[in-house]
Structures are given as structure tokens and as C-alpha cells.
Amino acid sequence: MQTNEWAHRMASQTIKLTDGGGNPVAGKEVAFRQTNHKFKFGCGIFDAIQVANRNVPADRLAFLERKLDLFLEVFNAATLPFYWGMFEPEKGKPRTLELQVAAKWLKERHILVKGHPLCWHTVTAPWLLELSNEEILNAQFARIQRDVSDFNGLIDTWDVINEVVIMPIFDKYDNGITRISKDLGRVGIIKAMFEKTREFNPGATLLLNDFNTSINYEILIDGCLNAGISIDAIGIQSHQHQGYWGREKLEEVLERFSGFGLPIHFTENTLTSGHVMPPEIEDLNDYQIPDWPSTPEFEERQASEIEEMYTILFKHPLVEAVTTWNFSDEGAWLGAPAGLVRKDNSPKPAYESLKRLIKGDWSTHVTGKTDENGFVSFDGFLGEYDLVCGDQRASFTLDKDTATVHLVI
Amino acid sequence: MQTNEWAHRMASQTIKLTDGGGNPVAGKEVAFRQTNHKFKFGCGIFDAIQVANRNVPADRLAFLERKLDLFLEVFNAATLPFYWGMFEPEKGKPRTLELQVAAKWLKERHILVKGHPLCWHTVTAPWLLELSNEEILNAQFARIQRDVSDFNGLIDTWDVINEVVIMPIFDKYDNGITRISKDLGRVGIIKAMFEKTREFNPGATLLLNDFNTSINYEILIDGCLNAGISIDAIGIQSHQHQGYWGREKLEEVLERFSGFGLPIHFTENTLTSGHVMPPEIEDLNDYQIPDWPSTPEFEERQASEIEEMYTILFKHPLVEAVTTWNFSDEGAWLGAPAGLVRKDNSPKPAYESLKRLIKGDWSTHVTGKTDENGFVSFDGFLGEYDLVCGDQRASFTLDKDTATVHLVI
Numbered sequence: 001m002q003t004n005e006w007a008h009r010m011a012s013q014t015i016k017l018t019d020g021g022g023n024p025v026a027g028k029e030v031a032f033r034q035t036n037h038k039f040k041f042g043c044g045i046f047d048a049i050q051v052a053n054r055n056v057p058a059d060r061l062a063f064l065e066r067k068l069d070l071f072l073e074v075f076n077a078a079t080l081p082f083y084w085g086m087f088e089p090e091k092g093k094p095r096t097l098e099l100q101v102a103a104k105w106l107k108e109r110h111i112l113v114k115g116h117p118l119c120w121h122t123v124t125a126p127w128l129l130e131l132s133n134e135e136i137l138n139a140q141f142a143r144i145q146r147d148v149s150d151f152n153g154l155i156d157t158w159d160v161i162n163e164v165v166i167m168p169i170f171d172k173y174d175n176g177i178t179r180i181s182k183d184l185g186r187v188g189i190i191k192a193m194f195e196k197t198r199e200f201n202p203g204a205t206l207l208l209n210d211f212n213t214s215i216n217y218e219i220l221i222d223g224c225l226n227a228g229i230s231i232d233a234i235g236i237q238s239h240q241h242q243g244y245w246g247r248e249k250l251e252e253v254l255e256r257f258s259g260f261g262l263p264i265h266f267t268e269n270t271l272t273s274g275h276v277m278p279p280e281i282e283d284l285n286d287y288q289i290p291d292w293p294s295t296p297e298f299e300e301r302q303a304s305e306i307e308e309m310y311t312i313l314f315k316h317p318l319v320e321a322v323t324t325w326n327f328s329d330e331g332a333w334l335g336a337p338a339g340l341v342r343k344d345n346s347p348k349p350a351y352e353s354l355k356r357l358i359k360g361d362w363s364t365h366v367t368g369k370t371d372e373n374g375f376v377s378f379d380g381f382l383g384e385y386d387l388v389c390g391d392q393r394a395s396f397t398l399d400k401d402t403a404t405v406h407l408v409i
Numbered sequence: 410m411q412t413n414e415w416a417h418r419m420a421s422q423t424i425k426l427t428d429g430g431g432n433p434v435a436g437k438e439v440a441f442r443q444t445n446h447k448f449k450f451g452c453g454i455f456d457a458i459q460v461a462n463r464n465v466p467a468d469r470l471a472f473l474e475r476k477l478d479l480f481l482e483v484f485n486a487a488t489l490p491f492y493w494g495m496f497e498p499e500k501g502k503p504r505t506l507e508l509q510v511a512a513k514w515l516k517e518r519h520i521l522v523k524g525h526p527l528c529w530h531t532v533t534a535p536w537l538l539e540l541s542n543e544e545i546l547n548a549q550f551a552r553i554q555r556d557v558s559d560f561n562g563l564i565d566t567w568d569v570i571n572e573v574v575i576m577p578i579f580d581k582y583d584n585g586i587t588r589i590s591k592d593l594g595r596v597g598i599i600k601a602m603f604e605k606t607r608e609f610n611p612g613a614t615l616l617l618n619d620f621n622t623s624i625n626y627e628i629l630i631d632g633c634l635n636a637g638i639s640i641d642a643i644g645i646q647s648h649q650h651q652g653y654w655g656r657e658k659l660e661e662v663l664e665r666f667s668g669f670g671l672p673i674h675f676t677e678n679t680l681t682s683g684h685v686m687p688p689e690i691e692d693l694n695d696y697q698i699p700d701w702p703s704t705p706e707f708e709e710r711q712a713s714e715i716e717e718m719y720t721i722l723f724k725h726p727l728v729e730a731v732t733t734w735n736f737s738d739e740g741a742w743l744g745a746p747a748g749l750v751r752k753d754n755s756p757k758p759a760y761e762s763l764k765r766l767i768k769g770d771w772s773t774h775v776t777g778k779t780d781e782n783g784f785v786s787f788d789g790f791l792g793e794y795d796l797v798c799g800d801q802r803a804s805f806t807l808d809k810d811t812a813t814v815h816l817v818i
Contacts, residue, residue, distance in 0.1 A: 004432035165628070185668075186628060187800060215625055223632015226596040259594075336772070 007155040008317040014377040014404045017370050028389050032264030034363045036110055041358050042077030042323035052105030066345050071327050074355045077112045079323055085122035092126045103154040115147040115155045118144050118308050119193045120162035121170050122176040128176025133183055135178040136256050141196050148200040161193045163219060185222045194229050208236030209267050221260055233277035234268040241277040241284055241336055244305040250312055258318045265321040266313055273302035273348055274337040294329055294337035303349035310357055317373050417726040423786045433783030437798050443772045445519055445793035450767050451486030451732035462507050476752050479794050480736050483764045486521040488732055492532035497700045500536045505559050520558030526562045527553050527569035530579050530586040531685040537585025542592055545585040551604050557609040566614040568644060570602045574621040574629060596632045603638050618644030618676050622662050630669055641813060643677040650686040650693055650745055653714040659721050668726045674730040681758055682711035683746040701747035703718045703738055710760035719766060
């Protein structure tokens, strides 16, 4: 364990251990076992909906359950889909219950759930097109009020609004959200959506999210902060279908976006185990090929890129979350071999690398011995812990600058 | 006169004409002679400093006076230089008096003067480099307080801050303003400079100015407005050394920046009468050639481009000012043949075209006849007028939606 380079992810902690009668548990061997991370290692895991709702045939369910098991072995955070056009394809018939079941299923497994997104011009409700701009805005507000309220306590992290840099000039097809973003302006629509979301879940972690990592997004964030919008974290997409950014670009992006002093979440990370999409493709959606195979050679490349990238991000003090966008190649965006597991659920090298980092290198499993007064200290990565002493067990949270914790076993 | 396409530049006005005894001046021929425009037809005219101060040899002065006469025949607005590095090259010794003399000279000739700029990373005071960032910011504030106060009433239009899109990432050389812009952020430094300028001239017209006409600048303005910064006009530079934008780009830029509903000033317009700078040059300052001739063929091109561009801008209801950056090829930026007159003061075709538009096509010189009650009406371009009746004369301002004006002759 290299204490220095991970210092921002770790803390020293002193525990006072007593028995039920208040007597120090003295001179005993204790084990500290990290059970969860403070850092959010996330993944898009939309299959959780079918697994939790058990609304698919038995063989399919079994397959998906194996996939979810593999997910749960590594990750502690999940992104669930709230694309309006899929969540409420018919006005007034939202898929609330299904998503609640999924969010609850994940929460019970200690997975922090994020909803993605509340407002976006893509996959938005098609029926908005029949409304006036004022009605669209009211429908969007009502949608936020309903969904943020319905999921309060289950989902307290939201990608509030997605891809605003392009939103008002998005011209691939007409849609209700681009229409109102032209009226409100970029900062105006962000402000409106953040305020509405905050109103119905004041304690939530609210993100602005974009794939644009240029100066455009910097200036937009600067404007938002000066306009008093309370953004809790800057969301950065990093779909690298056209090749790994590499250390230099990654550190340059981190440098530029860390200037705001806000937490940074890598919200949608893709590194494929296939050939690289040609650089001349401007909108990734324009690349449509019948088959995009995962190959052994590229799987090794993916593993080493993911290892380097996660290491750089985990080292950066402002990064608080990294989300791999597709857990599996099955159903991955653009048909890319973007998953950590193949279509048949077999783990790729990248899955093993990530598991080793998250559950091995960056997890703390140490032992110590209490002194005559029941005190024992250790250094560990921030997160949730079990202290195990003989056949006794107690849980606690390791965070920065906490006083001595008193545990009773 | 095509009333429809210029309707936003014109007004109908009824005048009631009486004599000193209050009797209607009935059945008399009157002439309406426009003496000035509401629209600001501006030019950079830094030579006004030497002409007004008369601090050059006699032959040089005579030459410059001819140049200024040509300027005064066409324009009603002027930009004077307040580049900090030139205005106050030695700390505490600003060229205030010289500039006041120049501004007064221009004002007496009915020229509206703009100061350019109060804050910019280029040609800024070199001695800022010896200060801490806090001291630089205080020096910048003190500079604004001093200069805006010293010129209050002479200069009530300011380019407050210049080229902020690039300011914090400007890396050609170290300078004090880039340093503080990194600290404050883009919207932060704009807010600080606007507030300080406003404090010492509350009624002034304050501009944000940039050569960047991309989405970057749009997002920056959006952020500024949402942050409550009171920008009076959006300044757009249009140095077209690499070729005329053309109608399509010009209208596209107007379309995008008119979305804010604010007045638009074209603050620095260049269309040369020479060959076009190669497109691969990214920073215009990097193009250094020993001689950049003005040729008859390109002078015709310049004239037609200027005519088209000014016509498009004058037609657009939100454009309130257009400033030709260099009046003469002599001393023009980058040595380009950017002027309306050649180095020897001989007018180019573009000068004649612009004069014809401003003083001919877009000026009102009409006659009418008072009725039995002394009333007479006319339509004209907005601005200042003389009414001439026989050997009598009276002045008035033509603006939108004014009631009947009562003039006594």
C-alpha cells in the first residue's frame, strides 16, 4: 500500500473496543475488512430492471442473474435509465413501479443508484412535439416533480440535465427539449431543471453531464456557477470508441475541470475491446456496422487502458465516481464490444483487472491487536468496514478526520 | 427610399412651426437636412490624438489633418486607444491629458467616442508582472476607477473587457491579466470589471468584446447574463484578413448573437484591399510580411464587400454600431491594406462607397410645406436634423415614437 499517492482516499482510525459491560476488549486480534468504498465505482446496469422484476422467461432470467452477480462482485454504484421516451412512452403511464423495484433491489445490495437523465433532448418523450413550448416546460417540471419524489430515498443522485452544450443547436431531429432550450438558453434551462430537482429532493447529489469536454463546457459551467446554480458534481462522459484518450488528454481534462473545485464524476466511460472507430466520425451514432467483434488482442489493450485510466482517476483528489457505461457487450451502445464481460457473460481481462484494483489493491483488509485499554488503530481506504474479533463483528464507516470510534462487541 | 427594409431605422415626424410671436408659419417650404445618425458609424482613429494635441511637425500635422477631415466627412463615432501598456507604460504616468484633448476634439465635432479597452491581456501594462495577483487586480480596479472617472462625459462608451474566451488560456506570453483571469474565471473577471466600470460611470454604454464568434462566446454571454452582469451591447470583432465572411456566415453570426436580444456592435471590422491571408494562419498576428500592397482589383473587391456587409448590418434591427478598424493603410494592424484611404490619404473606392451609403442612401434630405396651421410631416432616418426655412434654421432629434415637435423660428 503506497500511503502517499492514495492519501486523499485514506484515513487513519482509532477504534475503542469494549464488551457489552463496558469493559475494554484488551489484547485481542482484530481484523478490519472493507465492505464498501466511499468512492463510487459505478456501472450502467439496466438489466437490473428485469432481474429485480423477474418479468422475463426463466432461462433469460438465470442468464441475467449471472450477469448481475458478476456486476455485484465489483461495483458499488449503478446507473438506471430514466430516458423520458422509454420511461413514459405514453403520456401518463410511467414505468415507475418497475424502476422502483429495480432501485430497491440494488439498494438492498448496497449499490448507490443514480437516475439518468431527468432532462435530455435525445430519447425524450415523443408526445412533447404536440405541445406548446410553455406546455413542454410544464410537462418537464411535472416529470421532475413526480419522478424525483417517487424515488426519493431510493435514488438520491441524478443526472439532472444532459448534453446542454449541443442541446439548443441539436438539429438531427425536432424534439421538445431542444425547443425549450432555445427559449431558456443553456444556463437558463440548467438553472430551471436544477432548481426543480432540488425542490423535490433537497439533499440529492445533482449532476450536470456532457460529452463535450472542450472549452465550451468549461465556459458553460463557469456561467452556471456564477448564476448561482448549485451543481454538486461535474459529469464528464468519456465514450472512447475512437480510441483511448491516453494519459495526456485525460490529465489535461482533469486539470481544466478541476479549476472549479467541484467533485468530478466520470459518468459514462467506454473503452472497447474491439477495433477503433474511425476518427472522421463526428457523431458516434453515425457509425453503424453489422458486427463489432471483441478480440483477444484488443481485450488485452482494453484491460491495460482501463487499468491506467481508473488509476489516474482514482489518484485525482476531485474525482469521486467513475461509471463504466456498459457492463456487457450484450446490448452495448452502438453494438460496440464495450463491456467488461462478453455477450455470453464470460469476463474479459478488463473485468479481472478492475476487480483486482477495486477489491484488491484499493481495498483494505488488515489485522491489528487491541491494547490494554481496548484501543486499536489502522490505516485504510475510505468506506464501510467490518471489524471482526473472534466470532464477533461490528460495522463502522471510515472517513476523513473522524474521532475515535467506540465499538461494542 | 425603401421604407420597409429600413423601417427600424426610420420614423415619421410631425413638426409644428411657429414664429417668435407664436403664430403658425403657414404655407412655407421647409427643408429637412439630416446632420447626424443615431446609428453609430465608427472608425478607429488613433491619429486624432496627434491632431488634437498638435504635437507633431507641421508637415506631418497637415497630413494628419487631411486624414481627419476625410474621417469627419463620413463617420460619427470613433474608437480611441486605452491599451494599458501604451496608456500607462510607466506606472503612475498615464497619458490622460493627451487622450482628454483628443476626446474633446472629437466630441466638439459631434463624434461619439469609445474607449478601447479597459481590461485586456494583450498590450497590458508590463509592470503588472512584478505584482502579486491580488495587487494586479487592485491595480486593474484602480485603473478603471481613474480612467473612467477622468473621461466621464467625454467617453461614455467603453469596451470594458476584451477577448475573455481566450484570456485565461492565452499562452503566447505571461501577462498580469491572464494571471488574474485564471483566478477569477471568465464570468468572474467580466463581472468584476463591469461592476467597477459601472460604479464610476453608471450611465455608460458598456461592451463585452471578442473576436471569437463561436459557440464559446455565445455560452460565455449566456453565463454573464444569467450571472446578472449588465452588458449594454455585445461587441463582435470581424477582422477579415483571411477573406470576407460573406452573407451566409454574417447572417448566421447575427442570428446566433441576436438571441440574447441585446444590441450588437461590430467593433472592429477589417476588409482589406489586398491579397487574402492564407487560411492556415490561426493567430492573425503570426502573419508577418514585408509588404502587403493595395491593388486596384482588390480595392474594387473591398468596396463591394464593405457595401454588402454594411448593408446587411444596417438592415439588422439589433445592430447599433459598425466600426471600421483602420481608417488608413498607414499604420494599419499587421501592415494590411485595411484602410478606407491609402497611405497617402487618397480615398479608395470603399471610402466612396461607404460615404455614399452613410451620407447619401441612408441620410434624409427632403423638403415639405407647412399647412395653414404650421404643421409639416416627413419620414426620415433616425438622428439629428436641421429644419431650414428660408434663412431660418432649427435643430431637432428624430427618434422613434416621438410626439409632434414644436419648433420656433
